[in-house]
Amino acid sequence: MMRPSLVSPVHGRKRMALAESVLDNLVEVVFQIDCGGNWVFLNQAWLQLTGHIPADSLGKRFIDDVHPDDRAECCALFQSLISRRAGECRHEVRYRHRDDSYRWVEAFARCALDEDGRLAGVAGTLTDVSARKAADDQLRLAASVFTNAGEGIMITSSAGLILDVNAAFETITGYTRAEVLGRSPKLLSSGRQDAAFYADMWRNLDTHDYWQGEIYNRRKSGEAYVERLTITTIRDGAGQPANYVGIFSDITIQKIQAEHLDKIAHYDPLTGLPNRRLLADRLQQAMARSRRDGTGVAVVYVDLDGFKAVNDEHGHEIGDRLLVAIGRRMQLAVRELDTVARIGGDEFVVVIGDIRPPEDCLSLIARLLECVREPAFIEDAQVCVTGSLGVSFYPQDEDINADQLMRQADQAMYRAKDLGKNRYCVFDSAGHRSALDRNSQLEEIERAIAKREFVLHYQPIIDLRTGRLNSVEALVRWMHPERGCLGPGEFLPLIEGHPLTIPLENWILGEALDQHQRWLDAGWDIAVSVNMSGTQLHQRDFVQRLRTALATRPRVDPRRLKLEVLETSALHDIAHVSRTISQCAEFGVSFSLDDFGTGYSSLRYLKQLPARRIKIDQSFVKNMLQDPDDLAILEGVIGMAAAFKRELVAEGVESMAHAKMLIQLGCFLAQGFGIARPMPGERLVEWASGWTLPSSLRGCTALDREHALLLGALVEYRAWTAAVLRQAAAPAPDRVPDAMQDSRMEQWLTAVGAATPDCPAWLRPLLALRDALHAAGAELLASGDDAATDNRSAAAKHFSGLAADFLGMLGAGLESPR
Ligand SMILES: Nc1nc2c(ncn2[C@@H]2O[C@H](COP(=O)(O)OP(=O)(O)OP(=O)(O)O)[C@@H](O)[C@H]2O)c(=O)[nH]1
Structure with missing residues (x-):
C-alpha cells in the first residue's frame, strides 16, 4: 500500500526556484566544469569555501586555484573522466582561498551529460575537510611521537593497569608491550622506595595531577636502573581520573657519573671521610639545627x-694507613649525626651536634684524643702518634659564623700544641676578645707613631742642696686626637713586651737627643734621661743603634745622655744587659735603675748591673712622712746607694716637706710635682731661670744618727696618732694597739740618755706629754663602739690636742742643734 504524499509536487519554474534555493543552502559546494575545465556552475557555498562570489569565478579555469603540488593529479583525474565520458572519482585536494591560504577539500566528481546525452563536462561537490585533516595530522604526529620518542611512555587506566607502552619503554625495561599490557607497573619495582615515597607520589597526582622524581626500578633482566619519571593524570569530562601517563628516561649513567663527581668533590679519597667542602656544609646544617632547637655544637680541630x-x-x-685508621676510630666514637672530616695532611675536624651544656661533650672530646693516641698495628709495625685538639662552641654571646668557629678551633688547637701537645684546649672567647681589643689598640699606637702623635715632656731633677737643675727626664705623652693628652700609664702597659716598644722608644730617644741639641743651640747644656724597656735592651743591635743615633747628632755629648731601665722590666738575660750597660759606659752613656725597690731582685740588680744611678720608687717617697715602713725602706736604699757608691734620685716628691726630709735622710737629687711637673722642652729653659730653692730647704742638711732616730720617732708617732683617730672615727676590725710600739722613740731616748738615772731635764716634759698621749689614746680606743658620740668626740679632741703638741715637740727637737 502506498503511503499518502504529504506534499504536493512542484513543476516548471517553481521547481527550478526550489532547486536553486536548496543548492544555495547546502554546506557543500556544488559545481560543474565544462569540458575545457572552466567553472560553469557554483552554488553559494563557494563563497564560504574560497571567499569568492560564485559569479566572479564562473568562466575561470578550475585548475588555477588548485595547490601547485596537487595540480597534476587533479588534471589527470579530470582528463580521465572526460576521456572516458563516464565514471566518477573522489579525491582530496588543496584549494586556494581568496586570502591565499589553502583549504583541504574533498572533491567528488562525475561526468555530466546534457539533455541530449552529450558530455557537458564534470559536476560534483566540494567539501571543506580542513578541520578533519588537521585533527588527523595531530593524531598522526602524536602516534609518531609515542612510537618514536626516546623516553619510555606508559599509559595506564585509572585503576593503574598498563594500557599501552611505546618502543622506548620496551628498550629501557626489557619487557615487550605484550608482556606488560594489562599488568601493574609494580612489575618494575626494585623495592628501593618505601611506602611513604609512593604515598607522596599519589598525593601529588591526586591534588596536582602531576608528579616528577627519580625512581629506582628493575629491568626484566633484574638489573636495577634509575629513571627520571613524570606522571600526569588525565581526567575525563566529569573530572575523574581516566588515565595516567608516565614518561621516563633512563638516567642511570648520569646518576653514576654524578655520584662519582659528588664523591670526588665532597670526600677525601684516602679515608673516604667528608672533605673540607662537605664539612662546611655539615657545619652549617649543625648550626642551623642548633638555632632551631636550642642545643649546642662543638667544632673539634x-x-x-x-x-x-x-x-x-x-x-x-x-x-x-694510620690516617685511615684514626679517621675510622673517630668516626666510630661519634654519633651518626656528627661529622668526622679530613681537611688535609694530618688534620681532621669533628663536628659534634646536639649538645646541651658544652661540658656535655668533653668526655667525647677526651675519647677522640684516645682514638688518636691508641697504637695502630700496621704490617707488623706498631705505630703511635698523639693529637692536639682545639675546641670551639656554638652558639656564643656574639654572632659568629662557621668560618670564625673553625678559626677559633684552629687557634685553640695551636694553643694545645704550645702547651706541649697530646691534649685538648677549649677556645677562650673572652680572652680572644681582649686579644682583639689589644690588637686594635696596638694598631692604633702603630698609627700614632707614624702620624707623630707622640710628644716628649721633660721633668726637672733638682739638687736639693743647691737648687740647681741636675738633669731632666724625658716622659712621653700621646696627643690623642680624640682622648686628648694621655700619660704613659695609659698606653705603655699595652705595648710592654711587644715589638712595638722598639719603634716607639727609638723615636723617643731620637726626639730627646734632638731636643738636647735645640737646648745646646740656646746655650743650655742639660743632661737628659730617657726610659728604655727590657725588650729594647735585649735587642742584640741595641748598642749599635744607640751609637748611630748619637753619631747622627755629633754635637750631643754622650755623657749628657742617661738611660733609665725599669728595675721591674723583664731583664731575662741579666748578663747581656750588664754587658750592654758596660759597652754604653765606654762611650759615655750611663744608666739609672728606675723604680728601685719595687722588684723582687733589687739587690741582685744593684749588685750585677753597673748602673750609675738609682731612682727610688715614688711609692716609698710619697708616704715616707707618715709611714714608718716606707721610711725604713728609704733609709735602707739610701744606705745601700752610699755603700755601692751609686747616685740616688728620689721620685714622687710631692711637697717641700718631702724634699726636706729627703735632705735630712741624705738623698739630695729629687724630682716630683712638688718641684715641677713635666713640661714641653721649650718651656723648660724659662722654668729653670725662674726656679729658686724654697727658703724651707735652705741650710737644710743630712741628719746625724741621733736626729735621724728622732725623725723616725716622729714618723712613727704620726702614723700611730692618725691610726688611733681613724679607729675612733670608724671602728675597724683590725684594732690599733692601745700602747704605741715606739721602737724608734725608745732608740732615740736611749741615745739621748733618757734611760740613765740622770735623765736630762729638758726631756722630762716630752716624756710626760708622751705618757699623757698614750693614756688619752688608750681611753679613746676603749670608749668603744657604744660610747656616746659626744663623749667619743671629746676624747678624740683631747687626744688630737696632745698629739699635735707632742709631734710639735719632736719636730722642734729635729731643728735643735746637733
Ligand atoms: N702519609 C701521608 N702523609 C701526609 C699526607 N698529607 C700530608 N702528609 C704529611 O703529614 C705531615 C704533616 O705535617 P706536620 O703537621 O707539620 O707534622 P707533624 O710531625 O705532625 O708536626 P706537629 O703537628 O707540629 O706535631 C707532613 O710531613 C706531610 O708531608 C698524606 O696524605 N699521607
Missing part, C-alpha cells in the same frame, strides 16, 4: 702530633 716522624720512620704508605 684535630692535628696529629709528630706525624711527619711516622712517614719518615715507616714510610708514606704506613702513614696513609
Whole structure:
C-alpha cells in the first residue's frame, strides 16, 4: 500500500526556484566544469569555501586555484573522466582561498551529460575537510611521537593497569608491550622506595595531577636502573581520573657519573671521610639545627702530633694507613649525626651536634684524643702518634659564623700544641676578645707613631742642696686626637713586651737627643734621661743603634745622655744587659735603675748591673712622712746607694716637706710635682731661670744618727696618732694597739740618755706629754663602739690636742742643734 504524499509536487519554474534555493543552502559546494575545465556552475557555498562570489569565478579555469603540488593529479583525474565520458572519482585536494591560504577539500566528481546525452563536462561537490585533516595530522604526529620518542611512555587506566607502552619503554625495561599490557607497573619495582615515597607520589597526582622524581626500578633482566619519571593524570569530562601517563628516561649513567663527581668533590679519597667542602656544609646544617632547637655544637680541630716522624720512620704508605685508621676510630666514637672530616695532611675536624651544656661533650672530646693516641698495628709495625685538639662552641654571646668557629678551633688547637701537645684546649672567647681589643689598640699606637702623635715632656731633677737643675727626664705623652693628652700609664702597659716598644722608644730617644741639641743651640747644656724597656735592651743591635743615633747628632755629648731601665722590666738575660750597660759606659752613656725597690731582685740588680744611678720608687717617697715602713725602706736604699757608691734620685716628691726630709735622710737629687711637673722642652729653659730653692730647704742638711732616730720617732708617732683617730672615727676590725710600739722613740731616748738615772731635764716634759698621749689614746680606743658620740668626740679632741703638741715637740727637737 502506498503511503499518502504529504506534499504536493512542484513543476516548471517553481521547481527550478526550489532547486536553486536548496543548492544555495547546502554546506557543500556544488559545481560543474565544462569540458575545457572552466567553472560553469557554483552554488553559494563557494563563497564560504574560497571567499569568492560564485559569479566572479564562473568562466575561470578550475585548475588555477588548485595547490601547485596537487595540480597534476587533479588534471589527470579530470582528463580521465572526460576521456572516458563516464565514471566518477573522489579525491582530496588543496584549494586556494581568496586570502591565499589553502583549504583541504574533498572533491567528488562525475561526468555530466546534457539533455541530449552529450558530455557537458564534470559536476560534483566540494567539501571543506580542513578541520578533519588537521585533527588527523595531530593524531598522526602524536602516534609518531609515542612510537618514536626516546623516553619510555606508559599509559595506564585509572585503576593503574598498563594500557599501552611505546618502543622506548620496551628498550629501557626489557619487557615487550605484550608482556606488560594489562599488568601493574609494580612489575618494575626494585623495592628501593618505601611506602611513604609512593604515598607522596599519589598525593601529588591526586591534588596536582602531576608528579616528577627519580625512581629506582628493575629491568626484566633484574638489573636495577634509575629513571627520571613524570606522571600526569588525565581526567575525563566529569573530572575523574581516566588515565595516567608516565614518561621516563633512563638516567642511570648520569646518576653514576654524578655520584662519582659528588664523591670526588665532597670526600677525601684516602679515608673516604667528608672533605673540607662537605664539612662546611655539615657545619652549617649543625648550626642551623642548633638555632632551631636550642642545643649546642662543638667544632673539634684535630692535628696529629709528630706525624711527619711516622712517614719518615715507616714510610708514606704506613702513614696513609694510620690516617685511615684514626679517621675510622673517630668516626666510630661519634654519633651518626656528627661529622668526622679530613681537611688535609694530618688534620681532621669533628663536628659534634646536639649538645646541651658544652661540658656535655668533653668526655667525647677526651675519647677522640684516645682514638688518636691508641697504637695502630700496621704490617707488623706498631705505630703511635698523639693529637692536639682545639675546641670551639656554638652558639656564643656574639654572632659568629662557621668560618670564625673553625678559626677559633684552629687557634685553640695551636694553643694545645704550645702547651706541649697530646691534649685538648677549649677556645677562650673572652680572652680572644681582649686579644682583639689589644690588637686594635696596638694598631692604633702603630698609627700614632707614624702620624707623630707622640710628644716628649721633660721633668726637672733638682739638687736639693743647691737648687740647681741636675738633669731632666724625658716622659712621653700621646696627643690623642680624640682622648686628648694621655700619660704613659695609659698606653705603655699595652705595648710592654711587644715589638712595638722598639719603634716607639727609638723615636723617643731620637726626639730627646734632638731636643738636647735645640737646648745646646740656646746655650743650655742639660743632661737628659730617657726610659728604655727590657725588650729594647735585649735587642742584640741595641748598642749599635744607640751609637748611630748619637753619631747622627755629633754635637750631643754622650755623657749628657742617661738611660733609665725599669728595675721591674723583664731583664731575662741579666748578663747581656750588664754587658750592654758596660759597652754604653765606654762611650759615655750611663744608666739609672728606675723604680728601685719595687722588684723582687733589687739587690741582685744593684749588685750585677753597673748602673750609675738609682731612682727610688715614688711609692716609698710619697708616704715616707707618715709611714714608718716606707721610711725604713728609704733609709735602707739610701744606705745601700752610699755603700755601692751609686747616685740616688728620689721620685714622687710631692711637697717641700718631702724634699726636706729627703735632705735630712741624705738623698739630695729629687724630682716630683712638688718641684715641677713635666713640661714641653721649650718651656723648660724659662722654668729653670725662674726656679729658686724654697727658703724651707735652705741650710737644710743630712741628719746625724741621733736626729735621724728622732725623725723616725716622729714618723712613727704620726702614723700611730692618725691610726688611733681613724679607729675612733670608724671602728675597724683590725684594732690599733692601745700602747704605741715606739721602737724608734725608745732608740732615740736611749741615745739621748733618757734611760740613765740622770735623765736630762729638758726631756722630762716630752716624756710626760708622751705618757699623757698614750693614756688619752688608750681611753679613746676603749670608749668603744657604744660610747656616746659626744663623749667619743671629746676624747678624740683631747687626744688630737696632745698629739699635735707632742709631734710639735719632736719636730722642734729635729731643728735643735746637733
Ligand atoms: N702519609 C701521608 N702523609 C701526609 C699526607 N698529607 C700530608 N702528609 C704529611 O703529614 C705531615 C704533616 O705535617 P706536620 O703537621 O707539620 O707534622 P707533624 O710531625 O705532625 O708536626 P706537629 O703537628 O707540629 O706535631 C707532613 O710531613 C706531610 O708531608 C698524606 O696524605 N699521607
